Amino acid sequence: MAGGLSDEELLRRCRRNEDAAAFESLVQRYEQELFSYLRRYLGNAEMAEDVFQATFLQVHLKREQFEEGRRFRPWLYTIATNQAIDAQRRNRRHRMVSLDNRTGGEDDVGTLVEMLAGKGQTADEQMEVEEARNWVRSAVDDLPESLKSALMLVYHQGMKYREAADVLGIPVGTVKSRLHSALLKLNESWQRSGRAVPEAMEDGA
Amino acid sequence: MREDELVGYCLGALEEGESQQVELALADPVRGPDLRRNLELIRKALRPLDRDRGPIAPPGGLAKRTVAFVASQAAPATVPMRPATTRPAPPSRDDAEWQGTSGRQWLDRMIIAASALAACVLVAPLLLESITDARARRAQRNLQSLAGSLQGYAGAHRQYPSPPGEGPLSRAGLYAPTLVSEHRLVADDGTVLSPDSELSRRGNFRVPSMEELRAAIGTPKYEELMRSMGGDYGYTLGHRDTTGALLPILDQHRGHHPLMADAPNDGGERSDNHPEGVHLILFEDGHVERVHTDTMHRDDHLYRNHDGEFRAGKDAEDAVIGDSHHQP
Numbered sequence: 107m108a109g110g111l112s113d114e115e116l117l118r119r120c121r122r123n124e125d126a127a128a129f130e131s132l133v134q135r136y137e138q139e140l141f142s143y144l145r146r147y148l149g150n151a152e153m154a155e156d157v158f159q160a161t162f163l164q165v166h167l168k169r170e171q172f173e174e175g176r177r178f179r180p181w182l183y184t185i186a187t188n189q190a191i192d193a194q195r196r197n198r199r200h201r202m203v204s205l206d207n208r209t210g211g212e213d214d215v216g217t218l219v220e221m222l223a224g225k226g227q228t229a230d231e232q233m234e235v236e237e238a239r240n241w242v243r244s245a246v247d248d249l250p251e252s253l254k255s256a257l258m259l260v261y262h263q264g265m266k267y268r269e270a271a272d273v274l275g276i277p278v279g280t281v282k283s284r285l286h287s288a289l290l291k292l293n294e295s296w297q298r299s300g301r302a303v304p305e306a307m308e309d310g311a
Numbered sequence: 312m313r314e315d316e317l318v319g320y321c322l323g324a325l326e327e328g329e330s331q332q333v334e335l336a337l338a339d340p341v342r343g344p345d346l347r348r349n350l351e352l353i354r355k356a357l358r359p360l361d362r363d364r365g366p367i368a369p370p371g372g373l374a375k376r377t378v379a380f381v382a383s384q385a386a387p388a389t390v391p392m393r394p395a396t397t398r399p400a401p402p403s404r405d406d407a408e409w410q411g412t413s414g415r416q417w418l419d420r421m422i423i424a425a426s427a428l429a430a431c432v433l434v435a436p437l438l439l440e441s442i443t444d445a446r447a448r449r450a451q452r453n454l455q456s457l458a459g460s461l462q463g464y465a466g467a468h469r470q471y472p473s474p475p476g477e478g479p480l481s482r483a484g485l486y487a488p489t490l491v492s493e494h495r496l497v498a499d500d501g502t503v504l505s506p507d508s509e510l511s512r513r514g515n516f517r518v519p520s521m522e523e524l525r526a527a528i529g530t531p532k533y534e535e536l537m538r539s540m541g542g543d544y545g546y547t548l549g550h551r552d553t554t555g556a557l558l559p560i561l562d563q564h565r566g567h568h569p570l571m572a573d574a575p576n577d578g579g580e581r582s583d584n585h586p587e588g589v590h591l592i593l594f595e596d597g598h599v600e601r602v603h604t605d606t607m608h609r610d611d612h613l614y615r616n617h618d619g620e621f622r623a624g625k626d627a628e629d630a631v632i633g634d635s636h637h638q639p
Contacts, residue, residue: 141369162378195459272495274495280467282313
C-alpha cells in the first residue's frame with residue numbers, strides 16, 4: 107500500500123501518526139541507497155550503520171518541521187550528511203592529519219581536459235577489480251570533505267547539481283566547481299599512482 | 312561551454328534544458344568536434360571511479376533494527392508509573408485486619424513508612440541527577456551537532472562564520488542565521504536551543520533569515536531579533552588586530568580555544584541554561600566539555616576579553632564567547 111506513495115506523503119502520514127507502517131516504509135525504501143552513501147562517506151560499515159539509525163531517529167524527531175512543498179530526499183541527505191560529519195568529529199579519526207596532507211583546496215587546479223589530453227595513456231592494462239576499488243575508495247576518502255560530499259551526491263547518488271546544492275545548502279555553481287575539482291584531484295592521484303586509465307566498464311562489471 | 316557542464320552532462324546532473332543545450336553544442340559543426348573530444352576525455356577521467364560504482368549491500372535487517380531503535384529512542388520520556396494492580400497486597404489479610412491497631416501492625420506500618428522515606432531520600436537525588444544529566448546530554452548533542460555544521464561551513468569557506476567588523480549585523484548571534492537559513496547546514500532551528508531553556512519552552516523559536524534581519528534594522532523588532540537569533544548558545548567574538556580590524560575566525564583545531572558555549576546571562580559571569588551550574592563549551596577542534604561555574608573562568612574569562620569587556624579578544628589567544636546581541 108505504501109509502495110505507491112511518494113516519500114513526502116509517507117512522511118505526512120508519519121506526522122499525522124495515522125499510519126504506523128509509513129515510517130517503516132521510508133526506512134526500507136532508503137535502506138540500500140542511504141547505507142551505500144554513508145558507507146562510502148564514512149569508509150566504515152559499522153559507523154555507517156550507526157549514522158543510518160541516527161539519521162532516521164532525526165527524521166522521526168523532526169518530522170513536524172518538514173516544510174510542505176519541500177522534497178524529502180534532499181532533506182534526508184542533509185540530515186544524513188550532518189550526522190555523518192558529527193560522527194566523524196566524535197570519532198576524531200585521522201582527519202586533521204589527512205587535511206594537512208592534502209594539497210590545496212578547490213581552486214588550485216587546472217582543467218580536466220588539459221590534464222588528460224596530453225597523457226595519451228592507453229587503456230590496455232587490466233586492473234584487478236578489488237584492488238582498484240579499494241584504491242578509489244581510499245582516494246575519495248582522502249578528498250577534502252567539501253569535495254567528497256559533492257562527488258558522493260552527484261556521482262554515486264545520481265543527484266542533479268540542483269539537488270546536491272539543496273542538500274549541501276550551497277549554490278549550484280559551487281557544487282559544479284567542487285565536483286570538477288574532485289575529479290581533477292582523483293585523476294591526478296590516479297596518474298601519480300602510475301595506473302593506466304581503465305577501459306570503459308561493461309554494465310554490471 | 313564550460314567543462315563542469317560537460318561533466319554534469321556525463322553524469323546526468325544537468326537539468327533537462329541544460330542537457331539539450333549541451334547536445335546542441337555537441338552537434339554543432341564548428342564547436343562540436345572539440346567538445347566531443349573533450350567529452351570523451353571526461354568520460355575517460357570518470358572511468359577509475361566506475362570501479363567503485365553501484366550500491367553497497369546494507370547489513371541484513373538494517374531497516375528493521377532502525378525502526379526498532381527509533382521506537383525505543385523516541386518513546387515519550389515518562390517515568391513509568393507502577394500500575395495499581397502490581398502493588399503488593401498485604402498477604403492473607405483482609406482490609407479490616409490491615410487497619411487493625413495491634414502493636415505488631417503499628418510496627419509494620421512504621422517500618423514501611425520509614426523504608427519509603429529512606430527510599431525517597433536515596434532515590435530523589437538520583438532521579439534529579441538523572442534528569443539533569445539527560446538535559447545536559449541533550450544540550451551536549453546540540454552543541455556537537457553545531458560543531459559538525461560549523462566544520463562543514465569551515466570546510467567550504469576556509470573560516471568559521473565571522474560577523475562583519477562593524478555595522479548593525481556585527482553581532483555574535485549572526486552565526487545562527489548563517490548556518491541555518493543562509494547555508495542550510497542546520498536542519499532544525501531547535502539545535503541552537505538548550506533543552507528546557509526559556510526560549511525552548513516558548514515553543515515557537517525560529518532562527519530569522521538574513522532578509523528578516525536586514526528588514527528589521529531600524530525597527531523595534533531589531534533589538535529583539537539581535538538578542539534571540541543566536542539561541543541559547545554564545546559564539547566566539549573573534550579577535551581584533553592592533554589596527555582594530557576584526558579578523559576572520561579560522562579553524563586552527565585548537566583544543567583549548569572555545570568556539571561556542573552556553574550563552575552568558577546579563578551578569579556576564581555565568582549562563583542560565585543549566586541551573587545546576589554546569590556549563591558546556593565547544594572547542595575549536597570540535598570537542599565539547601562540561602565545566603562547572605566555579606572553574607570556567609580559571610585560566611581566561613570565558614565571556615570577557617583581557618580588558619574585561621564583552622568585546623572581541625585582544626589577540627588570537629584571547630577567547631571571548633559573546634551572547635547573541637554582543638558586538639565584536
